[in-house]
Amino acid sequence: MDLLVGVDGGGSKTRALVADGELRVLGEATAGSSNVQGVGLAGAARAINEAVGAALAAAGAPGAPVAAVCLGLAGVGRPEQRAQVEGWADGAFGGAPCAVVTDLEPILAAGTPEGWGVAVIAGTGSSCLARAPGGPPLKVGGWGHLLGDEGSGYDLARRALRLATQAADGRADALAILRAALDHYGAPNAEALVGRAYTDTAPATVAALARPVLALAEAGDVHARALLDATAADLALLATTAARRLGLGAAPLALAGGLLGASPYLRDRLAAALAAALAPAAFVADPARGTLVLARRLLEAV
Numbered sequence: 280m281d282l283l284v285g286v287d288g289g290g291s292k293t294r295a296l297v298a299d300g301e302l303r304v305l306g307e308a309t310a311g312s313s314n315v316q317g318v319g320l321a322g323a324a325r326a327i328n329e330a331v332g333a334a335l336a337a338a339g340a341p342g343a344p345v346a347a348v349c350l351g352l353a354g355v356g357r358p359e360q361r362a363q364v365e366g367w368a369d370g371a372f373g374g375a376p377c378a379v380v381t382d383l384e385p386i387l388a389a390g391t392p393e394g395w396g397v398a399v400i401a402g403t404g405s406s407c408l409a410r411a412p413g414g415p416p417l418k419v420g421g422w423g424h425l426l427g428d429e430g431s432g433y434d435l436a437r438r439a440l441r442l443a444t445q446a447a448d449g450r451a452d453a454l455a456i457l458r459a460a461l462d463h464y465g466a467p468n469a470e471a472l473v474g475r476a477y478t479d480t481a482p483a484t485v486a487a488l489a490r491p492v493l494a495l496a497e498a499g500d501v502h503a504r505a506l507l508d509a510t511a512a513d514l515a516l517l518a519t520t521a522a523r524r525l526g527l528g529a530a531p532l533a534l535a536g537g538l539l540g541a542s543p544y545l546r547d548r549l550a551a552a553l554a555a556a557l558a559p560a561a562f563v564a565d566p567a568r569g570t571l572v573l574a575r576r577l578l579e580a581v
Contacts, residue, residue: 286331290483306339316360317354327350347577348577351570382406389533392531397557403431409521424485439492440460460472
């Protein structure tokens, strides 16, 4: 039986699926971050190996040869980054054909009827990929947490932290946001927050503050909702820019990522912002399934 392996790797976790040729999932597993920009090639390779090995074991085929692999990874949007991972992947799966794609390609594969349209992902980071029928992909955003990632969990958390410090010194009355920030870092007061926030600046750690902010928004907190309104506007700009550049009207829209998945309020605000430009959105809850679709296409092309 041919075994297909699909890996969805982001800034917070790596998810691997093992399936048969009919895309029936036989095993699955997760590991840590495999974002090359965040953890480097060695760290990404460790997470991928751990997740794939555990997924094969869960499928009852530990160490078994695989027929085709697709790695859908955050942090490989630039040619030099992708080349690094491709060089490692060439020898990592026993010579099986392996495609290294961005974490957006599987979303298009799984969330649009024919593999073209617009895909937006918002998790620890954010990015957008669009493709016209039969055309090459166009990427918008995805510049990383220092240069961009507008509309991401990291960006939302960073803005929440700024609002929290404003509340601490009286420039804002967002006391619930301040309490969420203190709880997130285990800080007894705002002064202690400074040292703790600057001690652990890893994107995944910062972005985790987005979760309580999302919960506050769902509960109706006006300050949290204002932050999410801005997040939705940033994500909508990614999608509309990509669609405009490719001349796509009412194109299929696929959404994915932990941030969007965790917040009905954010999804609704984004859908409202895009209603006039794109078709109704399909949310891809498990982008790793899209990597299986791409792995099967790779096998069919051999």
